[in-house]
Structure formats: C-alpha cells, structure tokens
Amino acid sequence: MSILIDENTRVVVQGLTGKEGSFHARQCMAYGTRIVAGVTPGKKGQEVDGVPVYNTVREACRAHAINTSLIFVPASFAADAIVEAADAELKVIVCITEGIPVLDMVRVLRYLDGKDCRLIGPNCPGLISPGKCKVGIMPGPIHRPGPIGVVSRSGTLTYEVVDQLTKAGLGQSTCVGIGGDPLIGSTFVDILKLFAADDDTGAVVMIGEIGGTAEEEAARYIKESFPKPVISYIAGRTAPPGKRMGHAGAIISGGQGTAAQKMETLRQHGIHVVENIGEIGTETLNAIR
Amino acid sequence: MAWAIKFNSDIAMKLHEYQAKVLLAREGVPVPPGEMAASPEEAGAVADKLGQGPFVVKAQIHAGGRGKGGGIKLAEDRGAVVETAQKIIGMNLVTPQTGPEGKLVRKVLVERAFPVEKEYYLAVTIDRSRARPVILASAAGGMDIEEIARSKPHLLIKEAIDPVVGLMPYQSRNLFFGLEMEPALGSAFTTLLGNFYRVLAAYDCSLAEINPLVVTRDKEILALDAKLDIDDNALFRHKELLEWREYENTWEEEAARYRLNYIRLDGTVGMMVNGAGMAMATMDAIALAGARPANFLDVGGGANAEAVANGFRLILSDERVKLVLINIFGGILRCDVLAEGVINAVSNLEIKVPIVVRLEGTNKDRGAELLAQSGLNFTVAGDMNEVISVIANSV
Numbered sequence: 001m002s003i004l005i006d007e008n009t010r011v012v013v014q015g016l017t018g019k020e021g022s023f024h025a026r027q028c029m030a031y032g033t034r035i036v037a038g039v040t041p042g043k044k045g046q047e048v049d050g051v052p053v054y055n056t057v058r059e060a061c062r063a064h065a066i067n068t069s070l071i072f073v074p075a076s077f078a079a080d081a082i083v084e085a086a087d088a089e090l091k092v093i094v095c096i097t098e099g100i101p102v103l104d105m106v107r108v109l110r111y112l113d114g115k116d117c118r119l120i121g122p123n124c125p126g127l128i129s130p131g132k133c134k135v136g137i138m139p140g141p142i143h144r145p146g147p148i149g150v151v152s153r154s155g156t157l158t159y160e161v162v163d164q165l166t167k168a169g170l171g172q173s174t175c176v177g178i179g180g181d182p183l184i185g186s187t188f189v190d191i192l193k194l195f196a197a198d199d200d201t202g203a204v205v206m207i208g209e210i211g212g213t214a215e216e217e218a219a220r221y222i223k224e225s226f227p228k229p230v231i232s233y234i235a236g237r238t239a240p241p242g243k244r245m246g247h248a249g250a251i252i253s254g255g256q257g258t259a260a261q262k263m264e265t266l267r268q269h270g271i272h273v274v275e276n277i278g279e280i281g282t283e284t285l286n287a288i289r
Numbered sequence: 290m291a292w293a294i295k296f297n298s299d300i301a302m303k304l305h306e307y308q309a310k311v312l313l314a315r316e317g318v319p320v321p322p323g324e325m326a327a328s329p330e331e332a333g334a335v336a337d338k339l340g341q342g343p344f345v346v347k348a349q350i351h352a353g354g355r356g357k358g359g360g361i362k363l364a365e366d367r368g369a370v371v372e373t374a375q376k377i378i379g380m381n382l383v384t385p386q387t388g389p390e391g392k393l394v395r396k397v398l399v400e401r402a403f404p405v406e407k408e409y410y411l412a413v414t415i416d417r418s419r420a421r422p423v424i425l426a427s428a429a430g431g432m433d434i435e436e437i438a439r440s441k442p443h444l445l446i447k448e449a450i451d452p453v454v455g456l457m458p459y460q461s462r463n464l465f466f467g468l469e470m471e472p473a474l475g476s477a478f479t480t481l482l483g484n485f486y487r488v489l490a491a492y493d494c495s496l497a498e499i500n501p502l503v504v505t506r507d508k509e510i511l512a513l514d515a516k517l518d519i520d521d522n523a524l525f526r527h528k529e530l531l532e533w534r535e536y537e538n539t540w541e542e543e544a545a546r547y548r549l550n551y552i553r554l555d556g557t558v559g560m561m562v563n564g565a566g567m568a569m570a571t572m573d574a575i576a577l578a579g580a581r582p583a584n585f586l587d588v589g590g591g592a593n594a595e596a597v598a599n600g601f602r603l604i605l606s607d608e609r610v611k612l613v614l615i616n617i618f619g620g621i622l623r624c625d626v627l628a629e630g631v632i633n634a635v636s637n638l639e640i641k642v643p644i645v646v647r648l649e650g651t652n653k654d655r656g657a658e659l660l661a662q663s664g665l666n667f668t669v670a671g672d673m674n675e676v677i678s679v680i681a682n683s684v
Contacts, residue, residue, distance in 0.1 A: 155567075156567040163649065276674075
C-alpha cells in the first residue's frame, strides 16, 4: 500500500501543453505514471507525447477513467483549475503552481470544504509512491520503495531528506509535499491521518519550517493518536524575524512561528527532532531501530 | 482552538500611510484631509490647501512606532508645518520597529489635526489556520495588536468572515456593540466597516489596519492612521500599485529584477541555494559550522544556469562575503549544464574568496569535474555534512 497514489492512479494534467507541464508529464510517464489526458483550453485535438489534449476537465473525464489531476497552469488561472478538477469529482488534486493569491485560496478552500477530494499544495513538489507512481516534479531516481512516509512543506529540502533516507537504506511508502504557502489544501495532520491507516508505512519523517502553527497542531495530533514513530526536522532556526524566507508561508511574525518554539513543542510531544540536516538519514535509521 | 494573532505582513508589498489612506478614501473610509509632501515647500503648500490648522506632520517610512522616534509632530500653523517638515524630511528615523540603523525619511504626510475623544483598533487580515478573512477590533486603540492580544485579550473582538456570504450585518453589530460605541454612531460605523472590509478584496490586502480608528470631539469617525500590505502574489491584477513599490536596499531590488529571493543578512558566508526550505536548512547548517550567512538567496526549486549565474554575481559583488557556498539539489537538473553556467558567469570576474560547491542531481560527477578543471578556486563538497565541515575549517 501507499497513500493517495498508486498503480491505479490515472492522471489528467491541467496545463499539459505548457513548458513545465509537458516536461514534468514526460518525467512522470517515464517513471511509470499513467497520464491519460491533458487539458489546455482551446487546444483540443493536440497530443503531447501521445497524450490527448482536451479543452476542459469534464471532456477529458468523459473520454477517460481519471481519478487524479496534476495542475501546472499559471497562478492567475490556478484557483479556477483546482475548482474545475474538484467539480469533475477527481479525488486527488495536486497543484504545483506557485504564487496563487491568498484570497483566491480562501475561496478555493471554502469551495472544497466538505467535498470528497484531497487537494495537495499549491506551491508544492507533489506526490510520489516510489516504484508505483509519481504525480509531481521531484526527481524519481532518488526514491526507493520502503516503509518511511515523508511529509514536508518544502521542495528541494524534501529531495535532500529522501536522498539521505535512500542512502541509509530506508525506502519510502509515499512522499508528500504539502506546499510552502500560508493556505494549503492538506495539512500535516491530514497527511498523518492517511499514514496512520497505511499498513506499509512504519514511520514518518516530517519536514517543517518557520511560520504558522501547522507543526504544533501536528505535534498535538501525534501525541494523542498517531501510532507510529515520527522524526522531524524544522528549517529556519537562524531566520531573522519579520522576513519572508522565500516561501510565502515562511515568516516569523510577532515572535510566533519560530523554529525553536516548534522544535520544543515537537520534543515535548514525544517526537524525535533532528538538529543537523546532514544527519537526518542516519538519525531516522537510529530512531526506528 | 487558540487564535494566533499574527500578520503575514512580509508576504506583501507594504504601502506608506499616505498611500493606504488614498485607497481607503477611494473605498469610502473617512480619513483626515491631507496630502503627501516630499519637501518643506510642498508641505507648506499642502498646509495652504488645507486652510485652518492645527496640522500634523507624519514621517512616511515602512515601519511603525514613528511617534516614539520623533517622526510625528503637531504643527499649529503653516510656518510650523514647514519648519517641522524641514526637520523630519531627511532624518534617519529610529523606532522600535526599524532596528538601530533606522530608516531615512523621504516624505511626510501633512494632515489636519483633530481633537480625539476615543481611540479604537480595527483590522482585517487572513487567519491562516481557518483559511478565512478575520476582522479584529478593540476598544484599546493606539496599542499594537500583539500588545492588545497579550495584555488585554478580553478586549479583542474577532469576526471570521465566510467568503460565501461576506461580512454579515450581525457581525457588524457584534463589533459595534462589542466596542461599546455610542448608539448614535451605529450607522456611521457600520458603513465604515462595510467599506473597510471591501478594501481587503479590492486590493488583495494581506493586512488592512486602522490604528487608531478615532471618534473626534465632533463625533466624527476617522481612520487616523492606516496600514495596508498588498499580497505580492496578487500584484498582477493591481498593476496600478506597482509604482509604489520600494525595496529595502539596492541588493534586494537587483535580486527582484532577476526574480531571485534575496534577503540581506549580517554574516560573512554568501550563500546560494535552490528552494526556500533548502536555503533555510543551509543557513542553519552554516550556523552549526560556527559561521553566519551574509544573505538568504533562493534561486528557485527548478534553478537554471542563468538564475544561478545571476545569483552568483550578486553574492560576489558583496564585499562582506569571505566565503561563498553554492548548494544546489538539482535532481532532474543536469549538473554539468549548471556547472558550465556558473563557470561562464564568473569567467570575467576576479574572484578573491573561496567557493564551496555542493551539487546533487543528474551528472553530478561531470559537474564537479568541470568545476575542478575550471581553474577557479572551487571546493566540491559531497553532502551536507561535508559542507558543514568545509565551512567549519574555513572560518
């Protein structure tokens, strides 16, 4: 098993004909992902690497069995694209797009409220269940199938962590990049709940960063009801207050959201906190032994 | 769940008070009559236009606490306005929020001054954990919101707004009665609140704040001070606001031109990393090595050779930098292409500092080989632990 995506995942790529969309769709297919359709308004009838393009998600879903969307459309159209995918009743929606206005996400998240679908992102690297399926932009070859679930607010930092896990002999069940924006579709807690129910996930590595309180909420959930070991790293211990560190959500404001606070809270809730990013592979190995 | 009081003010373009007031007035929020002036002469002209004093002259900088630093002064008449403007324009204003280095004042706002009877706090922002706009109000005006939340939480009223129905009349009543305003002000307050809430969506604010909102002795409600932060990501639909953009320093301005995320810090290790989380982790690693970063620089998760080259030039032009660290986890990217980009970028520059490079991704050995053969002073690190030990040995 794995969470969210596996051998049965069938993907539509929204924004398939764009530079990013076509490049990463090709990478996903090379990994074995079944990308069955693409959507770019006005480009119906075209093909990208043999994948047929449709004008709308509804059209694509009429022609193919689809359960997942991967979104690459530009930020100004991305909110619309997410809602279009949800309206077509796709169960998993992965939005890679960075730079969506916060108020657009307020409306999107309100729309998704109560719907049977899971949004991953935006501003995220997506999902991979190693050996089975990749719906995202991460480099496939650094991953190995195995028992570690990975959930992270970051992109390249996740690759770093996965690379170390793989080199330490620890494969991954599913790696989830939940995104670096202040408003995202799935939180740490949402993903941890899925890992809790997944028999193939034996432990979880959680990569957080400064800003917000998502790590603290995760810590409380883990202590109360998460049955597996969790190893965590929090980026931004040396970040100055009041400055946005690249990610829109990564900011220490009014003394809140510091890495020190988060690490302390995680420790208090029984989570193994790694201080040195260079050691996360070996420390994870030691922690689950 | 606890309400965390925090504003994501730095995911935003900050506006000056006078700019915020232009936008508030445009949406029907009453503000004192006044105008911006960039010189004492202009300040005098504004006073002429406003007519009767007294006036107030307010320094326009992107930081709060201006009054404490001497940046806000009353002026009885036109002569006093010119004299005060003379003093404030060009001064280096130090406030609790500017840091010890202060900020240079280039402009002032000249306004009619009003005798104030009562001060309130009013703001609207996005509550991150609820994913909704929230209106915050307090009868403890004039204090900053963190202070109110800490010392007088019982005086803080919060109304989360459902984007489907917007601000509802009952919520205005909750706020009005909660603030214990005089009954006669009900209609003026409700109108102001509706107009103020509209500002959030009209300009994609991540924060709109009126502090203080005042009732004058003549029973007028006025936004005496105002702050608007505009969501950077929404600027594409507010192009008219772009001319108000100001950068903290020329470094950040140049980085913005190349679409790089650059923040100037106070250490000596110039660093360039792809991806924000990785860049923060690299800063932390530099600290573990006993050094401090001179900057934060994220060239983007999907960094290309051009972005890397621009970032590299930016770091090398910083004279405080004693060592450069390039940490790129390319993954799909080809490291040989990246290495060629770096070498081309610096081939015309004289490089006086050691450069530590850590490349990960496709063809990383070929990339490292190219760097080693380039004749430049590169040290190649294999992983994060090696990065830390190389830096520790160099400082």
